[in-house]
Amino acid sequence: MATTTDYSQAPINQQLTADDKIGLYRQLARIRRFEQATQKPYSQGKMGGFLHLYIGQESVAVGTISLCGAHDHVITAYRCHAHALSCGMNMNECMAELFGKATGCSKGKGGSMHFFAPDKNFWGGHGIVGGQTPLGLGLAFGEKYKGNKGACLCYMGDGAINQGAFHESLNIAELHNVPVVYIIENNGYSMGTSQKRSSAYKDTLAQRADAYDMAWDSVDGENIYEVRAKTQQALERAHNQSKPTVLEIFTYRYYGHSVADANHKKYRTPEEIEDYKKNHDPVLLWRAQVISEGLLTEEEAIAIDKEAKKEAAAAVKFAEESPFPTIDSIFEDVYWEVDNKTEAGNTGRHFFND
Numbered sequence: 461m462a463t464t465t466d467y468s469q470a471p472i473n474q475q476l477t478a479d480d481k482i483g484l485y486r487q488l489a490r491i492r493r494f495e496q497a498t499q500k501p502y503s504q505g506k507m508g509g510f511l512h513l514y515i516g517q518e519s520v521a522v523g524t525i526s527l528c529g530a531h532d533h534v535i536t537a538y539r540c541h542a543h544a545l546s547c548g549m550n551m552n553e554c555m556a557e558l559f560g561k562a563t564g565c566s567k568g569k570g571g572s573m574h575f576f577a578p579d580k581n582f583w584g585g586h587g588i589v590g591g592q593t594p595l596g597l598g599l600a601f602g603e604k605y606k607g608n609k610g611a612c613l614c615y616m617g618d619g620a621i622n623q624g625a626f627h628e629s630l631n632i633a634e635l636h637n638v639p640v641v642y643i644i645e646n647n648g649y650s651m652g653t654s655q656k657r658s659s660a661y662k663d664t665l666a667q668r669a670d671a672y673d674m675a676w677d678s679v680d681g682e683n684i685y686e687v688r689a690k691t692q693q694a695l696e697r698a699h700n701q702s703k704p705t706v707l708e709i710f711t712y713r714y715y716g717h718s719v720a721d722a723n724h725k726k727y728r729t730p731e732e733i734e735d736y737k738k739n740h741d742p743v744l745l746w747r748a749q750v751i752s753e754g755l756l757t758e759e760e761a762i763a764i765d766k767e768a769k770k771e772a773a774a775a776v777k778f779a780e781e782s783p784f785p786t787i788d789s790i791f792e793d794v795y796w797e798v799d800n801k802t803e804a805g806n807t808g809r810h811f812f813n814d
Contacts, residue, residue, distance in 0.1 A: 519742035523687030531610025590623030619650030639698030666708035
């Protein structure tokens with residue numbers, strides 16, 4: 461997707477300092493190296509469940525989440541590692557969760573698809589396609605209810621836009637002026653099915669928002685300046701007008717839907733994948749950008765990448781050496797009332813009883 465507007469001149473991007481821009485590159489490199497570091501342990505059977513890698517899409521999570529404030533929340537689907545790291549979670553707790561260890565962010569009980577950090581306004585990590593969309597609506601409504609200038613960035617893949625829960629959420633969001641920003645991370649393939657074969661649409665998927673009289677826009681996901689500029693517009697609409705937005709950010713994943721997707725080079729040509737790696741890689745493009753602006757040398761960029769690789773390797777070591785959850789812990793984190801020994805928890809009234 462070609463970009464003609466110079467989004468580096470957008471007010472929100474003019475506010476970026478040299479350190480900010482280098483920090484964005486560091487975050488991109490960290491996510492790329494974290495994801496790469498998971499592949500060998502997964503193939504060795506050290507991780508259970510699925511593993512959905514974000515390699516190729518890094519600029520989406522980094523660019524959007526870089527704009528979040530104290531009352532902004534993030535919720536996403538099962539391809540959640542990058543969002544978690546962008547929200548400030550550390551590699552150790554994330555990697556340990558992949559290994560199913562007690563030191564993981566979800567105490568080893570969630571795995572790849574269920575990272576959580578409520579203290580950082582990060583609410584997962586959800587395995588049900590589209591299931592996070594009404595939850596994102598609720599998080600945004602919560603901030604409005606409390607009278608805060610806040611919003612929720614709610615992410616989904618292009619396949620999720622056909623789920624009923626998403627459309628129900630759009631209807632409520634516009635009807636009741638809920639400050640939620642729905643972000644479609646369109647990597648072109650709903651699992652293994654191309655967009656044209658899986659979705660009915662006119663020009664873009666986000667255009668469906670027209671049916672709800674809702675604001676929408678499309679975004680070049682490989683351009684962090686554009687990602688930030690257009691996301692900022694949506695956040696300002698949410699914060700100042702309490703209005704929702706649908707953003708469709710065009711991106712690409714280099715690997716399969718999950719690591720277990722053995723056919724990802726059959727429903728896509730190897731040439732297509734290589735073209736994106738060579739000409740559209742978000743990490744390399746932003747690296748070239750900060751170097752061209754004279755903010756970073758090639759040697760400094762290499763050093764940042766090496767540091768990220770070292771951090772990821774240390775996280776794997778931490779995860780391997782961490783203990784598994786105890787058998788007794790299977791009874792914990794089921795009901796909040798029970799864990800906190802409230803009256804309701806002690807008497808079995810966990811739901812609606814007085």
